[in-house]
Structure formats: structure tokens, C-alpha cells
Amino acid sequence: MSRTFLLLLQVLVAVVIVLLWHVASSTGLFGDPKTIRFFFSTPVDVVTRIGTWFAGGTIWYHLGITLLESALAFGLGSVGGVVIGFWFARRPMLAAVFDPYVKAANALPRVVLAPIFALWLGLGIWSKVALGITLVFFIVFFNVYQGVKEVSPAVLANARMLGMNERQLLRHVYLPSALSWMFSSLHTSVGFAVVGAVVGEYLGSSAGLGYLIHQAEGVFDVTGVFAGMFVLMAFVILIDWIVTKVENRLLIWRPRPATAAG
Amino acid sequence: MSRTFLLLLQVLVAVVIVLLWHVASSTGLFGDPKTIRFFFSTPVDVVTRIGTWFAGGTIWYHLGITLLESALAFGLGSVGGVVIGFWFARRPMLAAVFDPYVKAANALPRVVLAPIFALWLGLGIWSKVALGITLVFFIVFFNVYQGVKEVSPAVLANARMLGMNERQLLRHVYLPSALSWMFSSLHTSVGFAVVGAVVGEYLGSSAGLGYLIHQAEGVFDVTGVFAGMFVLMAFVILIDWIVTKVENRLLIWRPRPATAAG
Amino acid sequence: PVQAQEKKDVSLAVGGKPLLYYLPLTIAERKGFFKEEGLNVEINDLGGGSKALQALIGGSVDVVTGAYEHTLRMQQKGQDIRAVAELGRFPAIVIGVRKDLADKVKSAKDFKGLKIGVTAPGSSTAMMAQYAMVKAGLAPSDASIIGVGGGASAVAAVKQGQVDVISHLDPVIAKLEADKDIVTLIDTRTEQGTKDLFGGSNPAAVVYAKTDFIEKNPETTQRLVNAFVKALNWIRTASPEEIAAAVPDEYHLGDKGLYVAAVKSSKESYSRDAIVQKAGMESVVGMLKTLEPEFANAQFDTAKTFDPRFVEKAQKR
Amino acid sequence: MVRLALVSQDAPGARERAVMLDGVRITFDLAGGGTYEAVDTVHLAVEEHEFVAIVGPTGCGKSTLLNAAAGLLKPSAGTVRIFGEPLSGLNRRAGYLFQQDSLMPWKTALENVAIGLEVAGTPAREARDRARDWLGRVGLGAFCERYPHMLSGGQRKRVGLAQVLIRDPKILFMDEPFGPLDAQTRLIMGDLLLSLWSTDKKAVMFVTHDLEEAIALADRVVIMSAGPAARIIGDYRIPLARPRDIAEIKLDPQFHEAHREIWHALKEEVLKGYRQGDRS
Amino acid sequence: MVRLALVSQDAPGARERAVMLDGVRITFDLAGGGTYEAVDTVHLAVEEHEFVAIVGPTGCGKSTLLNAAAGLLKPSAGTVRIFGEPLSGLNRRAGYLFQQDSLMPWKTALENVAIGLEVAGTPAREARDRARDWLGRVGLGAFCERYPHMLSGGQRKRVGLAQVLIRDPKILFMDEPFGPLDAQTRLIMGDLLLSLWSTDKKAVMFVTHDLEEAIALADRVVIMSAGPAARIIGDYRIPLARPRDIAEIKLDPQFHEAHREIWHALKEEVLKGYRQGDRS
């Protein structure tokens, strides 16, 4: 399947969704259009709003803040998840002792944590970053932990017999072997990093996309809410695309579905 | 390491944490104890509150609601994630087309979605279940999707040569092979299911632990907030323990770290 | 003698800035009153009033625009917090009943067994609904209190019949009234409605800060209060249309007419002189004592909840 | 012994061809760009009820050829015909014993063997009974409940053998099936294979490094040249009588003659391949 | 040829023992509960600069024994001594070529070979140069940049061989190292191994199914009985002179005599093992 064709299909899906939305918000086909507009706005309004934002230029500032927060949350959270994941996987005793606490921590509603982060880290970007980290960390952690345990016993035994010490095993065996697990979790956590940042902003801040959305929500400005969400999504797709590029580069050694050259 | 010794260590960790908390909230060692109490309450108060709750018996009702919501979110979300994950993994075309949309959907801040779910599903348990599903689904989905792609090419080729059709491959090859990926994601998503339910309750409901926590928060009753969180955690540890049991049962075929019998 | 200004940058927290409840803040910001006073105010919008208070206690912000009731609650928790200016003299909360139940439910007496939608459990909307029930001879637990959130979800809850009664603020009320979805039973946006329920005024939004902060930064506090007093004065004299023009377009609820109508009905609730009246304080204390068992026998020192010096000085200019 | 002309099977009236590789070329894309031509224009026909052994230096393309015939690998050029029909997709009439471990690690030996019958619709109970019987035939009656990681290399291979044979396919591809087995077990397995093959018309393509084994078992021995661009450079018909006792057949002078001739041809190729591996 | 008394190496004044398995027993826990006694009380000593081949029926416990000697598996009873010291943890002085594929799939052939030097501190450039040289010696000079999945079975095995040999360990464990290689390549690899072994004092434990190979290469051939509870049932010193030309040695009458004797002993065992597999 060629790239253009694929792109075409992708665009088609978007067109269908927008069309449905448009029909729902302008005709009576799916219920009272006024009510639908009240809750979902209309595609034209949303696009116009996004246009105004970008034309006005203020959106860049908010986008920049959110981007920074998400990037920090993603970076710190995933590095933390990877490091602790490896550490736990290599220290079964430690893992066994802390296991229930990690699981419990993962179950804390992040919304409740927001005031505590604000207390410790202030209302600046760091409390949002912390919120993002609490989401990203666990996703990456559990996957890395499992990924390390999935290393092929034969490869591991061989590597040990080749004289690798714990650090070298990590670098040459565990890490590459767990990479696909890591990347799988990174795809999930890109989204969650942004969610964390936005929720943090939503719960208390003076800038960022979450702030914009919160402002809009309080005054029934659904157009603003949806415009904010679309900007957000576009921006996550972008980050995820970068992650995918890196992934393909690092996992070049994998067998692709077997076919010979044409 | 014996089970008792492990349990002892685990309890020790809890004791250390509680002790630190107690010292922080009753002496000036870590800053103004009044402020610390305002944000963290004290261990004694929290335990007393939990005691009162269970003695009074009303907590069971709230716990039951939250349990039901979490279980539904976990069940439906993970089944959905598994099914769609498999479906996408086996239909690369479909996956390629919808890929950006799935990623984008994963980036939607769930807090913003809450009103929409409330609109569609009312304020009963289902809007909370939906919120939980939006968290659980993506975590499971991405892992299953990756897990299916990680099937050993040799085993897959062999299974195909043995005459398996697509459905049989799924049952006998993809599913068992992706099981450890699935379970890894389930450990993460147990927590997230509960978070989804609680956040949903927090944003609008008349019962459940999230409701209790929110109510406590509204009147600055930190003791109530922490008591709620601890009950929540205890309860997640319980569900996770069940998941682990099931996992160990299903993954009995795995090589354990090589040692002969003593 | 003009004192030296201790602090130029002030960070302020508010729980839901676009709400009409906090209109004086938006006016002070948009009309440049903070700037005129030489202040650089960073406004942090938080998820709710209680979060704003937590931010203050935690030291993340210097001042808060929030409910007067907070100062009383904090007194019980040993946190010294004082109001320095009153922004709203009436709670501006409206209790309405769904249209199709209007002929059966005529007053708070009839709430027994109904579902009452409030912004959040434990919030002031919830407390007022319960207070109304207690005054009507019911117990606070006779109706079930359902948190429906602040925005569109509250509207949805009423439209879909998931709650029978709603205790809420503008703009949710304005929207529901405009769509003729509810019939108003108690309206504390007006003097009459507030008097009927509380027997007098009942301070709502105030500007408060830690006493520490006030003591250490009297001049900064003064300037802040000056700005708010200016804003209140401006609101008193402006027409609803002028107010609508002064706030950002996004605040217009997607429909300027609706916003103007909402401003019109709320206008009376904004403070006249920015002073919290003694009777109003007692009224809030009464409500707390009625609704919260743990406060039933508590001692409140209302004199320590409001510091009138700054307003008095501001009025003199 | 008859040295066959390459692709000599074009004569009309020949038995129906089970497998026909017609001008098959296989080129791999390399990860860093560039390609590697593994197999160059191979013509090879295997008739129904013919046992063809393929020998050749390591890395010449034997497994690749089997993969192409099994439909696991699309040739870059040429066609694969199975019973006369061009193959597209998987070769559903073949059983394939792979060179590398490919048992399902989550199934016990018994389940691994039974699965081929189960997916074809045999009731589970019957499939298990027959699988147990088959495991007995490959000498693993006591290892039914073992998961693959609890078996030795040779035991895994034999489970794989049972897994393939139990399905009774019309065409058998076997890639070094007896590699990790000791000489004695090899003989037993070879006997088993031959007896199955002879009671039923089966076409077999059998890759091995053991020339004696190839000659003892096969009707024809095909020799491949060293890669890259490996070709078939020899195709020998083995005139030994059937049924054969493969333990005793090595004493037959015809066996020795065949061995000597093929060995000579092969040796040259191997040395060539070895030197070639050194060039870039 | 000398048939050795079992554990005859207890004589004083013997060369230092590189590996000493002293009453080693190995029992596995089975998944469904129960245990399986794989190896029963084995005494085996390998001296410095001694080349010991181990043959035995499939599944008898050869790999298990090597795993124990390598420290990968803790014996249930008995001790393993390496140069006189009891082994605890990994045997750091040994190189081990595993029976199954165990290259790191994320490293190219070159990286796989170089890694053993790199982890020991050799500068990366030098390690790669030497690895390239080694890949040439095993006939894979042109395959340096290939990832393991792009190599044939025999090529992977040879990469594994280079990977182990490049580190120049004092003790070598090799589990069917030449299994997937053709006869000619086997000879070349055998020569390579012998020349390395003879220039340097190395103790070798070499598992193979090819008795000729075992006799051609080894100083001693050890025969194991069929499992369960496999034991060493034969220990033969091979009196052939060194250096040996392994391609020609098969013509030596002494070779034939050794072969016949050991073959006879082995055959019995295999048949026994085969029948045993059938019992539960």
C-alpha cells in the first residue's frame, strides 16, 4: 500500500467524522441541533476558533507551556520508569518488598494529588510535570519490569558466559531486549504525559492548553474546549511520530514479516 | 526467602512510612506541623476515621459502588483493548489508517471528557465506567498490539504450516504469546480502572469513594481524603493480587530461573 | 504619607475565574486597576475554591478570591486567614426545580426524597441547599446530594432529568433559565431572596490572605484592596452591556444576550462598600453550626476573620 | 547409479509432480540497503511418492528453498507449483519440520503434537490419544506432559517430528530433522520415516548434512552449490532397492559408489563456498 | 586403545584438573509437581589440556552436565570444582557454545563476536578488528553486518563458535558445535578447534552425536547411559597420535578399532534409552 493511498484513507476517516459532526450539529437528524451545538459546538466554529488562536498568536505561548510540561513529564517519567523498572527487575527481593506499595501508588487518583503537588512544587510548571510523571512512570515501569523478565534465557545464559557483569548485561542484553516493551509503553505514555500536564493545568494554573480548556468550560464555550482538544491531539500525534521514528531506528535488527525482495 | 520474612519486610516499610508521617505531623522536624496536618492529616486520625467508617458500615455501600465501577471498567476496557488490539495487529491496513486517531484519542484529557460522558450516560455508574474504560483500554490496547507483533516468527510459521486458520492462530499462538504483555498491561490498568472510577465520581456523582473524597476535600477534611485513599489502595492491592494469581496459573509454561531441585 | 510598596508581583488564586461570582476580579484585571496601583498580579485559576485555599495555605499564592466561609473554617483549623475586602454580599446561589416538577415542589419543604444537583458535595451550593431544607424543617440527609460539576455537565444533568432540584450559580442557572428548564425557588442573587433565607446579608466572595502576608505587606495589600474597590465601584455604575463588553468574548456563554441577562440578575449581589457586615458574619456562622456537627459547639471569633482597615482607607480616597 | 541431467523430469508421462520449482530465484533485502542473492534460478521437480534429499554446503540456500516451496517466502522470480497449480499463499498440503526450534512453548509436548489434528477438526480426545501414540513412536512416551523448555534439544526435535507426521501431509519438507539426534536414534527415526512414506504416497524433500543418510533414505540426491547465487549442480538417482534396511545398506557396494561420487562433487563445492564467505 | 576404569583419574601426580564433577546429581522439578532425576552421581575429571568428548543417547543429560560445569545449574548433590576450587555461581574461566541458538538478535554477527572482548575491556576498534578476523576464520567474512535472523542455521552456529573462541577461555564447553554444518565444513572447524587447543593449554568438554568426530578430535571419549538417572558407563582413552589430520585419520586402523568398540557400547545404551522413553 502506497503512502499516498494510506494518507488518503486517513484523511477520509477524518472527513467522515467531521461530516457526521457537521450533520449532527446543523440538522435534526441526531436530535435537537441546538442541544448538540451546546455540548459539541460545530466543526466550522471550532476551525474558526483554532484559526483565530493561531492568527492571534497567543496560543503559541500556551502551547509552548503545555509542550514543555509534557516533554518534561514524558522524559522524566519514562527515564524514571525505565531505571526503576530495571532496578526492580534485577533485585527480586526489593521488588517483592515494594511490590504492593507500587501497585497502591498507581491506584491513587491523581486529581487528589494535585493539591499536594501544588504544595510541594508551587503552581508553576513543576506541579503539572509531577502529575504527568505519576501517569507516565507507572506505565513505563510495569512494562520495563516485565520486559526485563522476558529476556530469552538462552541469550541471557550466553551473555553471562561471555563474561558480562551486571552493568554490561543491562546494556547489552536487558535493555535491547526490553526495548520493544519500552516503546510499547512509550506510545501509551506520550498521550498520558500530555493528559497529566493538561489535567494539572486544568486543576490550577495561569497558562497552558489545559488552562484554556478550563476557562472555556466554565462559561459554556464548547467551541473553545473542542478547539483546545484538537490542538492537543495534533500535537500528541506529532510527538508520537517522533517516538515511532526513534523506535524504528533502534529496532532495526528485528525480522520483518518474511518476504524476499521483488 | 521465606514468605513470613517477606511479609515482615513489607510491614516494616509501611511502619517506616507511617512513622515518618507521624513525626512530620506532630513535631516541627519537617516544617510547621500545623501546615503538614492541614495537607496530610495524621496517621492516628486517619486510622480512627477508617475505623469509624467501617464500624458505621456506610463505607460498604460506597466501596461497593466503586468496586463495581472499577470492575466493569477493568473488565470492559481490557476486553476491548485485547480485542481491538488483536484486530488491529492482524489487519495492518486498518491499523495504519486508524493509528493517528487512536493515538490522538489517547491524548484526550479524561477530565474534559467527563461532562460528555455525563451527558451521554447520565450520572449513574456508567459514566464512571466509561471514564475508567478510556484509561484501561489504551494501556491494554497498545500492549496487546505490540505483543501480537512480537510472536516468534518460527513458532508462527510452524503453526501456520500445521494448518491453523486465522481464528486458530489467534487462540493457539497470538493469544498465549501475547499473554505476558497482556498481564503486564493489566497490572498497570487495575490501578487506572480505579482511578477512572474515582475521578468520575469526583467529578459528579452521589456515591462511591470518589464522592467521599471529594466531599471531604470540599470541607478541608484531609483526614477523610486520606482515609478514602487508603481504603482505595487496600482495595487495589486486593484486585491486583487476584490478577497475579490468574497470571501465574496461565503462564505456568514459562521457564523459571534455571535451578535444579535441592 | 505613601508607604514604600513591599511587593510588586502578587500571585492570586481563584477557583473558576470566568464565573460571575468572581466578576470583580475580571473587571479589576481587564480595566487595568491592578496596573494603576502599580501591581503585577498573576491570576492562577484552580479547579475550585477549596483548591485555591489549599494553594494559599501551601504558600503557592499570596491572596485568594474565595468564599468568606473559608476564613471561618480555617480559624477552626488554626490557620490565621483574614478577609480584606468583600466582593459579593449575597451568595448568588439559586435553587431551582425542574420545570416538570414545578407544580409539586413549591419550596424547600418538598425536597424530601428528591435528588439535588450541586457543584460538588461539601461545597457552598450543597450547604445552601441543606440549609434551606433545615430551615424548612427537614434533615440535611432527607434529599440526596449529587455533585454535577460546574459547567455543561450541570446543564446536562437537569436537561436529562437526572436531578430534580439544582442548587447552582450563574452561568448554569442563567442557561437553564433562558432555556426555561427550571423554575426558581430560592434566589440569593437578590437582596430579597437572601433576606428570606438568611434573614440578612450573607457575605459570599471575599479577598483573603494569610494574616502574615497582610502584616508584612500592608502597602501591597492596600493597593490590592484599592483595585478591588475601584472594580466594585465601576460595576455599580456600569450597565450590564458595558460589563459584557469589558470581559473577554469567550466569557459570553456562546451567546451575548444570555450573558447580559445573567449579569443583570447578579448585579445586585456584588458588594456595595466592600465591608463584611457583622450580621452577615453571624449568618454564615449560624449556617456552619447548623449543618456541621463538628462546628455545633465551636467558638468563632468573627472579628478575626475580616480586617476592615484597608477598605476604610480605600473608601476615604 | 545414474547421474541425471538437470531438470531431466520434463519428459511427458512422468508421474504427477507434487512440487515443482520453476526458475525460482530468491533475493533478500538487507537491513542496511542492498540485496543478497541467495538462490539463483532453480528448477526442481519432486514427484508424488518421491523422496528427494538435498545436500549442500552450509548457508547455500536449502532452508530458503524449502521456505519457498512451503509458501512462507515469495520467490523474487519464478513460480512454485504444487500438484500442478501455482502456489499463492501458504502450501496447505505440506508438512514442514523446521530447522530451528518452533514448538509452541505454552503447550506441552502432547498438546503440541495433538494441535495439528485438533485444528483439522479431530475431536480433542481422539487427537490426544493419537498424539500420545505418536510420542511413543518417537521414543517420548514418558514426556507427554513436558513443556518444550523442559526437553533436551533432541527431544524437542522429535516432538516436532511427531507434530508434523501425525497430520499425514501429502508433501513433507524436512530441514535437518535428525540433526541433534545420536546415530542410533537417527536410524530408528529414519526407519519410521521410510515406513510412513512407503505405506502412503508422499513426496518428501529432505535437507541433511549427512550424505550417508541422504543416500540411504532418498530416491534422488540433489546437490546445491555454495552461495551466493546457489544453484543445483548435481542430481543423482540412487538405484538402491526398496524396501531398504538403512542400518545395513551402508554395506552395499552400490551405496559406496554413490557415496564416493556425490562426496567428490560436494567437497569441491563446500571448499568453494568456504572461500567465498571470505570475500565481501 | 585403553578402556579406562571409571574415575580412574584419582591417581596422584596427575595434571591439575580443570574441571572436576564430584558426585554430581541433577534432579529437575517438574511443573506439575514431582521431580525428574536426569543425571545420577557422575564423577568426571577433565585435566588441563585435555580434550574430552561426551557421547550418549539423546536426552541423557549431556547438556545438563555442561550446564552444571558452567555454573548455570546448581547440582542437587555433589560439587563442581574448577581448577580445584568449588564452583559457586558462574564459571568465569569457561567459554560455552550452547546447543540452541543464543546469539543476541539485536547485534550483528560482528558485534556478537566482538562483545566478548569488549566486555573484557578491549578497545572497541581492536575488538572489532579481531572479530572480523575471526569471522573470516569460520568462513563468514562477508557476513559481518548481518543480524542473526538473516543467517542460516549453520552460519549462526559458526558465529557462536567465533564468539566463544575469540575470548580464548581456559576451559571450553561445546554442545554439538558442528551439528548443523556439512561434513566438509565440520572438518575445517574441527581443524580450527584442534589447532587452537594445541597451541594453548585448554580443557575441552565436547558434546557430539558423531562418534567419528568424537574419536578424531578427543583424548578421551566418555559415554553416558540413557536417562533417566543417566550415569557415565564408559570412558575410553583414544591412543591416536597428535597432531592429527582429522580428514585422514579415519583411515587409521586404530581409529577403526576404537570406533567399533565404543559404537558397540553405545548402541546398546541408545536402544535401552529408546525403550525407556516409552515407559511412564
Ligand SMILES: Nc1ncnc2c1ncn2[C@@H]1O[C@H](COP(=O)(O)OP(=O)(O)OP(=O)(O)O)[C@@H](O)[C@H]1O
Ligand atoms: N532474511 C535474510 N536476509 C538476508 N539473507 C538471508 C536471510 N535468510 C537467509 N539469508 C542468507 O541466504 C543464504 C541461504 O540461507 P539458508 O538458511 O537457506 O541456508 P541453508 O542452506 O539452510 O544453510 P544451513 O545448512 O546452514 O542451514 C545464507 O547465506 C543466508 O545468509
Ligand SMILES: Nc1ncnc2c1ncn2[C@@H]1O[C@H](COP(=O)(O)OP(=O)(O)OP(=O)(O)O)[C@@H](O)[C@H]1O
Ligand atoms: N528444565 C527441565 N525440567 C525437567 N526436565 C528437564 C529439564 N531440562 C532437561 N530436562 C530433562 O533432562 C534430561 C537431560 O536433558 P539434556 O538437555 O541434558 O539432554 P542431552 O543429553 O543434552 O540431550 P540432546 O542430545 O537431545 O541434547 C532430558 O530427559 C530432559 O527431558
Ligand SMILES: [Mg+2]
Ligand atoms: Mg538451513
Ligand SMILES: [Mg+2]
Ligand atoms: Mg543437549
